[in-house]
Every structure is written in C-alpha cells, then in structure tokens.
Amino acid sequence: MRTDTGQIVHLADYRPTDFILERVDLTFELDPTATRLEARLIFHRRDGADPKAPLVLDGDELTLAELRLDQNELPAAQFDVTPDSLVIRDLPEAAPFEVTVITIINPEANGQLMGLYRTNGVYCTQCEAEGFRRITYFPDRPDVLAPYTVTIIADKATNPVLLSNGNFLGGGNYDEGRHFAAWFDPFPKPSYLFALVAGDLGIVEDTFTTMSGREVALKIYVEHGKEPRAAYAMDALKRSMRWDEERFGREYDLDIFMIVAVSDFNMGAMENKGLNVFNDKYVLADPETATDQDYANIEAIIAHEYFHNWTGNRITCRDWFQLCLKEGLTVYRDHEFSADQRSRAVKRIAEVRHLKSEQFPEDAGPLAHPVRPTTYREINNFYTTTVYEKGSEVTRMIATILGRDRFKQGMDLYFERHDGDAATVEDFVACFAEVSGRDLTQFSRWYHQAGTPMVTASAEYDAASRSFVLTLEQNVPPTPGQSVKEPMHIPLSFALILDNGSIGEPSSITGGEVTDDVLHLTERHQTFTFSGIGARPVLSLNRGFSAPINLDFRQTPADLAHIARHDSDLFARWQALTDLALPNLLQAARDARDGKEITCDPAFLAALLEVAGDGNLEPAFRAQALALPSEADIARELGGNNDPDAIHAGRQAILAHLAREGAATFEALFASMRTEGAFTPDAASAGRRALRNSALSYLSYLDGGVARAADAFASADNMTDMTQALTVLAHRFPGEAATANALGAFLKRFDDNPLVLDKWFSIQATIPGVATLARVRALMEDPHFVATNPNRVRALIGTFAFANPTGFNRKDGEGYRFLARQILAIDPRNPQLAARILTSMRSWRSLEPTRAEHARTALGEISAAASLSTDVRDIVERMIQD
Incomplete structure (x- = not known):
C-alpha cells in the first residue's frame, strides 16, 4: 500500500531476495563534493526463484554515472534507473554474474548525516x-550478507587515516598527493554494518589477549589533542571484551578493533563490524569535563556496541521488524555488564526509572507499538525505548523464568545455531524452549502485544488456617491497532517478610506455577495460597522489577515502611519508598491545583530520612532513594487532565517539607560525603558524590541556600560537583546575581569544549517556569549554538521539550508553537533528529484541556506543512490520529 509519505512495510510480506549476493568490492575515491564509488557486486539467482525476475537495487537521492554487467556497459534498454531505484533485467538464470555500479556523491552536502558525509x-x-543506499545502488536489507573488500583512495595530506571494516590488507602511495588503504572483512555482513572513516585523527592504541591467546590490536581515533580523554573508553573496552568471554563465552574474531569518535552524529554510537563509530560524548572524558554519569554512559555504550559483535553482527536480524533481536538483547547484555561493574541494585533502579519515564509513556500513548512490530512506514522511527528497553526487559524475563543456567544454555545454543545467520525472534525464543523443555508460546506475547500490563493484587491472611491468600488480575490496555489483548505470562518475584524482618517460608504454595521465589501469572485471574505461615507477613511483590508492569497493590504505609526497612532486595526497598512518596506527591499536585494547603505524611518523612541516614546502605542507593519520583512520574500516575504547574508546585512543597524535617541529616551528609584526594570515576566515589549532591539540593530549600550552592560551585574540583551546584543555582535561584555569575564563569572556562557547553545549554533549558522559553530563544542566538550539530540541538531544544514540564507546557501554548517551528526548520536538513525531538509531545492527550488543545493545534501546524520528511510525517500523523 502506497502513501503520500512512503510505503507501509508489512512483516507478513517478507520474502527472501531472488538473488544471493556472494561478494562486494568497493573502491572509493574520496572528494569533498564529488566522491566516486565503484561497487562490484557478484550475484547468483536463488534456487527456486523466478528465472525472469529482475535484479532490484535500492537507492536514495543517487545519480548513476556508469553501469556494467560482467564488465560490459549495459544498454539502456536493459535497465531502469531513478534516484531511488535501479532495476536490471535479462540476467543469467544460473551462472553467477557481476554488476558494476559507479556513483558520484557529495559528502559535504549530506546534512542528513546518513550514508557518507x-x-x-x-x-x-x-x-x-x-x-x-545513499552511497550506491544496493540490495539494502539486513538479510543480504556478504564479505566486503574495500579500497579507499584519498588525499594523503588531509586524510592520513583511511579506515573500513575488517582486517587491514595494506596500503601505500597511489599517485601524486594521494594514497590508498585496503580492508577485508571475511565475516559476511549486511550493508547497514558497512563503515568508512577518513581524515586527520589522533590515535590511542592498546592490545587485548583473547581467551584463546590471540592478540587483538585496539585503536581509538579522536580529534588531535583529545587523546588523553579516550583513556577511560579504552579501559571500558578491554573490560567489556573480558566480561563477554567470561559471562557468555564470546571471543572477538578479527585482528583489530577500532572506535572513531565524531562530533556530528545522529545516534549514540554504531556497531559497524570491527569499526565502531561513536558520538564523541560517549568516548571523551576526564575529571575536569565529564560527570560521573558521563563515565557510566561511556562504560555502558562502549560495552553495548562491542557486545553487538555477536548479538547484531555475527548474528544479525532477518528484517527490521526483528530489531529488538539485536537491540533489546544487547541492552540486556550491557545492563548486566554495568551491574557487574558497579552496584547491581543501583543500576537496576536507574534502569527502571528510565523505563518508566520513557517507555511506559510510549506504551500508553499514540506511538505505542509491540516490541516486534508488524508494520512500519519509516524504520528510523522504531529505534524506540520499546524496542531497546522493553526488549531488554523481555530478555530479562526469559532469564528469570528459566534461571541463570538454563538461560546460559539457551544463549549458547543461539550462538551455535545461528552464527552467520539473519535470524528472527522466533529463532531466538526457540533456543530457550528447546533447552528448557518449556512451551514459550504464551510468553512470546510480550513481543507481539503493545501496552504495559496492569496487575491488580489483593492479599488476606487467615490466622486460623495459617494461610496467606494472594489474588492477582492482569489486564493489558488497548493500544493503536490492538484493541483486544490476551493474557501474558508475567513472572513476579516475591518474598513474605515477617515481623522480625526475616523471610517466611511457606510449607506449600498452590494456585499456579512457582519457581525460585517467582510466581508465574498466566491467567487473567489467579489466586495463590501460601500455607504454613504462622503470622501475617508483608508481601514484597515484583521484586527487582521482575516484570515490566504497572502494579496496583494497595498496601498500608506501615507495610511499605516495613519493606523499606527489611527487604533484602534493595530494589524492592527503593520501590517501597517510592510507593510511600507517590500518594503524598499526587495529593500535593491536586492541592496545588485547588489552592489548598499542602501537607506531608510524617510516616513517609520518617522512613525516607531513616534510609538517608543509614550508614549501612551504600551512598548511591541512598541518593536514589532521596531522588523522589519526577514530575513526569507524577503526571503518569495521575493519568490525565494534568496541570504541569500544579504538579511542579506540589512536588516543590514536598521537597521543602523534607528539607526542613531532615535539615540535620542533610547537613551531616553534605559534610561527611565529601570525596578527598584526586577524582576517580569508580562507583563508590561516584555514590558519595551523588549522595552529597542530593543533600545540597535539599539544603537549597533552607535559609542560606543560594550562598551554599554558590560556594559549592566555586569550590568544586570536578565536573559532577560543578554541574550539580550550577543546576541548583539555575533551577532554584534563576534571578539571583550568584546564578548569573556562575553561568558566566562556567561559559568562560569551557567555551572551547563543545561537550561541556552542551551541559551549559541543558541546565538553562530545564530551568522551571514560563520565562525559560525566552531564555531558550536567546540561547539560540548565542554564537556557541550550532544548529547543524545534533548534540547541540538536543542539548537545548530537545532538553527543553523533553525535560522541562513547566517551561515547555506553558498554558498559553507558546512552548508547543515554538517546537512546531523548530521541527519544521530542522526537518529539511536532518529528518531523523526532527522526528525524535517531536516525540516529546507523545503524551499531549494527558494534559488538561487548554494545554491539550494548544498542543493539538501545534501538531496540526506541522502536519499541514507542504513538505515533510517521511520521518516527521509518520510521527505527527500517528500522534494526532483519533
């Protein structure tokens, strides 16, 4: 079915290509505006294919310079060509044949940052x-795999570095002023994993010895002068390689592994075989310019892209509907790596915070889609938190259901059976079903059904029969295109906590399957009975967030406080504190809306302050506990008719209550959590800084807050403490001279460092209140704002739209109108960036009517534009459809 913006692609329409690609030879002669590419492609017709079927190759804004078949110029009558397609007819029915395609492309003019730029x-x-397909005409789909030989010819003075996938074959002088390099990748790969980098770059080198004793050369390329800032990335890479050997038995396979950091990049990073290309924000770090979160992000993303070598490269996806097969699985692997490198509990809390703030709203809005969708218009729009983060959670549930050993066996079988394949979700799940003997058909609905399941729980203890009865009901809400849902297989980790804090052990459990302290909810309604319980226990349910669900379990504040004090699962303790906080925050938002006095439950205050001051708990965990649910979390829990100003005011009032009640605790934490000596990015030191900065945030609500924050900014000896102090100043005291002075000092000190300047822009973009829109507009006129750099656009415009509920959601609608005009300005040069920023409006229907109508009008302005990319058209039409 054709549309005005592109073709709707259906999973059900998949079929293999008529031709098998045997080999790819590419020769690039690089030129800024006229790069010449000769692509020599060897095909043979697939057995059983139509002997008369033409060869159809994809293109995108291409100009064909020359076309040959077996080195003979092809007559015009034998092919049809447009900028987006090349169709060749009358090809050999049996014998292999070679197609040579020559294109001329302009990398300098490629503002989309897709293809060669x-x-x-x-x-x-x-x-x-x-x-x-923006480089040459090609069967550009992930199930077309072939080995590649690449020769790069370029000016030697301006491009001393010439890189591509695979192993280096050799190079040397080519002609006057030019040189060449040749690369060969022996592992068949799809075209989406092709990479080329050329330029004048610095290098950081190291080696890694694999578990079989092979030595691998490691190289990270950065802009000259930035080499010292790649040291942590190199360390993270080596730790990732060793961890993947030890945890999954995966050894690296080429002689060299390379990373290149570039400043203009649409994505975080890209896992091209043997030559990863990174946004430089996920490579460069030192104590003066990078925060603890930057270090953690670098560690995780370096690992993620390296882990793709097996889950994405050696085994790729058959079609783009299977995207979760590489991305969700690899996110699970990088989460596990980070958990082993840092604090598993704190890492899990951070994962769930991200999932709930980003993926849950996606699942509840007009952009909802299954983890494995069945249709798409623009595949770039399906690089979503559902595919990545919920996809990871689905993999995690498989591990929970099967147990660690069986999960490892399933992964081993998957690697053994599908190495070199373009696989499907069904291939992946079948491996776990085979090693475990389980029927995973019902579980696979997690891949096929969109929406976040709601599980309602109620419990009752019967002293006479010494039994504890738990009743569960599950419901998956309707989502676009899926109005009726079937029951899911939901694994719920649990514990029965007794009065003394110990875990109760029932003599028996009936009502359904239970394995390793996991209840398997498989019916729409299900009742579990725990027998042999001598006293009423407190039930801790969905410990570790074993399933990505919304849980409606009305527990008393006393029971939640009991979990927060005694559960051995730190995630469950954090969740109990969150569940204690939310009713206070929800009521505060309602009271602020209605002009009522805002109060706070003393039991909640006492429980939170008890955790904050508990020296037996790691500082990073206590910092997470003190970070109350965000304004977006509150809006999600309220469900609809949301007033962002009231939510903000209510939350601020609760924070002020906590600050006053816990003043002594926060004073003590601020003094005692100072890190001494040289900065180190280790998890323990980062946790101490996080807790100290949480205390600083609370102390800003007390008398002298601005002076304390200004002193903290002036005395900071690392970027974590400096940006936190600057954030407190800007967000709590935007009109104070101390804030203006600090912003000015920060800019003066770091005006030559783009990545640090992004922080300066983001801090200001998230200042609460209606006045921030004027500030954002003024910052767009600042000479440091570069409209063509995706990082800078995301830092200012994207952060304002995604992370400033009161500034963006102004009641007069100016925030929405501003964004609409920015989307229309960005779209012609970078559709991918425009579409992703536009998703910031995905929850517009949950706003109160005045704001919702303004948002609808702004979306209509975008939709009515005469010329829109497929990327933006797809998003806006899905958001406004009824």
Whole structure:
C-alpha cells in the first residue's frame, strides 16, 4: 500500500531476495563534493526463484554515472534507473554474474548525516538502518550478507587515516598527493554494518589477549589533542571484551578493533563490524569535563556496541521488524555488564526509572507499538525505548523464568545455531524452549502485544488456617491497532517478610506455577495460597522489577515502611519508598491545583530520612532513594487532565517539607560525603558524590541556600560537583546575581569544549517556569549554538521539550508553537533528529484541556506543512490520529 509519505512495510510480506549476493568490492575515491564509488557486486539467482525476475537495487537521492554487467556497459534498454531505484533485467538464470555500479556523491552536502558525509574535515558513514543506499545502488536489507573488500583512495595530506571494516590488507602511495588503504572483512555482513572513516585523527592504541591467546590490536581515533580523554573508553573496552568471554563465552574474531569518535552524529554510537563509530560524548572524558554519569554512559555504550559483535553482527536480524533481536538483547547484555561493574541494585533502579519515564509513556500513548512490530512506514522511527528497553526487559524475563543456567544454555545454543545467520525472534525464543523443555508460546506475547500490563493484587491472611491468600488480575490496555489483548505470562518475584524482618517460608504454595521465589501469572485471574505461615507477613511483590508492569497493590504505609526497612532486595526497598512518596506527591499536585494547603505524611518523612541516614546502605542507593519520583512520574500516575504547574508546585512543597524535617541529616551528609584526594570515576566515589549532591539540593530549600550552592560551585574540583551546584543555582535561584555569575564563569572556562557547553545549554533549558522559553530563544542566538550539530540541538531544544514540564507546557501554548517551528526548520536538513525531538509531545492527550488543545493545534501546524520528511510525517500523523 502506497502513501503520500512512503510505503507501509508489512512483516507478513517478507520474502527472501531472488538473488544471493556472494561478494562486494568497493573502491572509493574520496572528494569533498564529488566522491566516486565503484561497487562490484557478484550475484547468483536463488534456487527456486523466478528465472525472469529482475535484479532490484535500492537507492536514495543517487545519480548513476556508469553501469556494467560482467564488465560490459549495459544498454539502456536493459535497465531502469531513478534516484531511488535501479532495476536490471535479462540476467543469467544460473551462472553467477557481476554488476558494476559507479556513483558520484557529495559528502559535504549530506546534512542528513546518513550514508557518507563529511564533518569537520572527516569523512564518516552511518548506514543503519537504510543509509547504504545513499552511497550506491544496493540490495539494502539486513538479510543480504556478504564479505566486503574495500579500497579507499584519498588525499594523503588531509586524510592520513583511511579506515573500513575488517582486517587491514595494506596500503601505500597511489599517485601524486594521494594514497590508498585496503580492508577485508571475511565475516559476511549486511550493508547497514558497512563503515568508512577518513581524515586527520589522533590515535590511542592498546592490545587485548583473547581467551584463546590471540592478540587483538585496539585503536581509538579522536580529534588531535583529545587523546588523553579516550583513556577511560579504552579501559571500558578491554573490560567489556573480558566480561563477554567470561559471562557468555564470546571471543572477538578479527585482528583489530577500532572506535572513531565524531562530533556530528545522529545516534549514540554504531556497531559497524570491527569499526565502531561513536558520538564523541560517549568516548571523551576526564575529571575536569565529564560527570560521573558521563563515565557510566561511556562504560555502558562502549560495552553495548562491542557486545553487538555477536548479538547484531555475527548474528544479525532477518528484517527490521526483528530489531529488538539485536537491540533489546544487547541492552540486556550491557545492563548486566554495568551491574557487574558497579552496584547491581543501583543500576537496576536507574534502569527502571528510565523505563518508566520513557517507555511506559510510549506504551500508553499514540506511538505505542509491540516490541516486534508488524508494520512500519519509516524504520528510523522504531529505534524506540520499546524496542531497546522493553526488549531488554523481555530478555530479562526469559532469564528469570528459566534461571541463570538454563538461560546460559539457551544463549549458547543461539550462538551455535545461528552464527552467520539473519535470524528472527522466533529463532531466538526457540533456543530457550528447546533447552528448557518449556512451551514459550504464551510468553512470546510480550513481543507481539503493545501496552504495559496492569496487575491488580489483593492479599488476606487467615490466622486460623495459617494461610496467606494472594489474588492477582492482569489486564493489558488497548493500544493503536490492538484493541483486544490476551493474557501474558508475567513472572513476579516475591518474598513474605515477617515481623522480625526475616523471610517466611511457606510449607506449600498452590494456585499456579512457582519457581525460585517467582510466581508465574498466566491467567487473567489467579489466586495463590501460601500455607504454613504462622503470622501475617508483608508481601514484597515484583521484586527487582521482575516484570515490566504497572502494579496496583494497595498496601498500608506501615507495610511499605516495613519493606523499606527489611527487604533484602534493595530494589524492592527503593520501590517501597517510592510507593510511600507517590500518594503524598499526587495529593500535593491536586492541592496545588485547588489552592489548598499542602501537607506531608510524617510516616513517609520518617522512613525516607531513616534510609538517608543509614550508614549501612551504600551512598548511591541512598541518593536514589532521596531522588523522589519526577514530575513526569507524577503526571503518569495521575493519568490525565494534568496541570504541569500544579504538579511542579506540589512536588516543590514536598521537597521543602523534607528539607526542613531532615535539615540535620542533610547537613551531616553534605559534610561527611565529601570525596578527598584526586577524582576517580569508580562507583563508590561516584555514590558519595551523588549522595552529597542530593543533600545540597535539599539544603537549597533552607535559609542560606543560594550562598551554599554558590560556594559549592566555586569550590568544586570536578565536573559532577560543578554541574550539580550550577543546576541548583539555575533551577532554584534563576534571578539571583550568584546564578548569573556562575553561568558566566562556567561559559568562560569551557567555551572551547563543545561537550561541556552542551551541559551549559541543558541546565538553562530545564530551568522551571514560563520565562525559560525566552531564555531558550536567546540561547539560540548565542554564537556557541550550532544548529547543524545534533548534540547541540538536543542539548537545548530537545532538553527543553523533553525535560522541562513547566517551561515547555506553558498554558498559553507558546512552548508547543515554538517546537512546531523548530521541527519544521530542522526537518529539511536532518529528518531523523526532527522526528525524535517531536516525540516529546507523545503524551499531549494527558494534559488538561487548554494545554491539550494548544498542543493539538501545534501538531496540526506541522502536519499541514507542504513538505515533510517521511520521518516527521509518520510521527505527527500517528500522534494526532483519533
């Protein structure tokens, strides 16, 4: 079915290609505005294919310079060509044949940053998902795999570094002023994993010895002068390689592994085989310019892209509907890596915070889609938190259901059976079903049904029969295109906590399957009876967030406080504190809306302050506990008719209550959690800084708050403490001279560091209140704002739209109108960036009527534009459809 913006692609329409690609030879002669590419492709017709079927190759804004078949120029009558397609007819029915395609492309003019582009003097490629077709005509789909030989010819003075996938074959002088390099990747790969980088770059080198004793050369390329800032990335890479050997038995397979950091990049990073290309914000770090979160992000993303070598590269996805097969699985792997490197409990809390703030709203809005969708219009729009984060949670549930050993066996079988394949979700699940003997058909609904399940729980203790009865009901809400849902297989980790804090052990459990302290909820209604319980226990349910659900379990504040004090699962303790906080925050939002006095439950205050001051708990956990549910969390829990100003005012009032009640605790934490000596990014030191900065935030609500924050800014000896102090000043005291002075000092000190300047822009973009829109507009006129750099646009415009509920959701609608005009300005040069920022309006229907109507009008303004990319058209139409 054709549309005005692109073709709707259906999973049900998948069929293999008529031709098998045997080999790819590419020769690039690089030029800023006229790069010449000769692509020699060897095909043979697939057995059983139509002997008369033509060869159809994809293109995108291409100009064909020359076309040959077996080195003979092809007559015009034998092919049809447009900028987006090349169709060749009358091809051999049996014998292999060679097609030579020559294209001329302009990397300098490629503002989309897809395909081959040139930025800051460096040639770079980004081919996922469909960027390779912007380089040459090609069967650009993930199930077409072939080995690649690549020769790069370029000016030697301006491009001393010439890189591509695989192992280096050799190079040397080519002709006057030019040189060449040749690369060979022996592992068949799809075109989306092709990479080329050329330019004048610095290098950081190391080696890694694999578990079989092979030595692998490791190289990270950065802009000259930034080499010292790549040291942590190199360390993270080596730890990732060793961890993947020890945890999953996966050894690296080429002679060299390379990373290149570039400043203009649409994504976080890209896992091209043997040559990862990174947004430089996820490579460069030192104590003066990077926060603890930056270090954690670098560690996680370096690991993620490296882990793709097996889950994404050696085994790729058959079609783009299977995207979760590589992304969700690899997110699970990088989460496990970070948990082993840092605090597992704190890492899990951070994962769930992100899931609830980003993926749950996606699942509840007009952009909801299954983890494995069945249709798409623009594949770039399905690089979503549902595919990545919920996809990871689905993998985690498989591990929970099967147990660690069986899960490892299933992964081993998957690697053994599908190495070199373009696989499907069904292939993946079948491996776990085979090793466990389980029927995972019902569980697979997690891949096919969109929406976040709601599980309602009620419990009752019968002293006479010494039994505890738990009744569960599950419901998956309707989502676009899926009005009726079937029951899911939901694994719920649990514990029965007795009065003394110990875990109760029932003599028997009936009502359904229970394995390793996990209840398997498989019916719409299910009742579990725990027998042999001598006293009423407190039930801790969905411990560790074993299933990505909304849980409606009306527990008393006393029971929640009991869990918060005694549960051995730190995630469950954090969740109990959150569940204690939410009723206070929800009521505060309602009271602020209605002009009533805002109060706070003393039991909640006492429980939270008890955890904050508990020296037996790691500081990072206590910092997470003190970070109350966000304004977005509150809006999600309220469900609809939301007033962002009231939510903000109510939350601020609760924070002020906590600050006053816990003043002595926060004073003590601020003094005692100072880290001494040289900065180190280890998890323990980062946790101490996090807790100290949480205390600073609370102390800002007390007398002298502005002076304390200004002193903290002036005395900070690392970027974590400096940006936190600057955030407190800007967000709590935006009109104070101390804030203006600090912002000015920060800019003066770091005006030559783009990544640090992004923090300066983001801090100001998130200042609460209606006045921030004027500030954002003024910052767009600042000479440091670069409209063509995706990082800078995300830092200012994206952060304002995604992370400033009161500033963006102004009641007069100016925030929405501003965003609409920015989307229309960004779209012509970078559709991918425009579409992703536009998703900030995904929850517009949950706003109160005045704001919702303004949002609808702004979306209508975008939709009515005469010319829109497929990316933006797809998003806006899904958001406004009834």
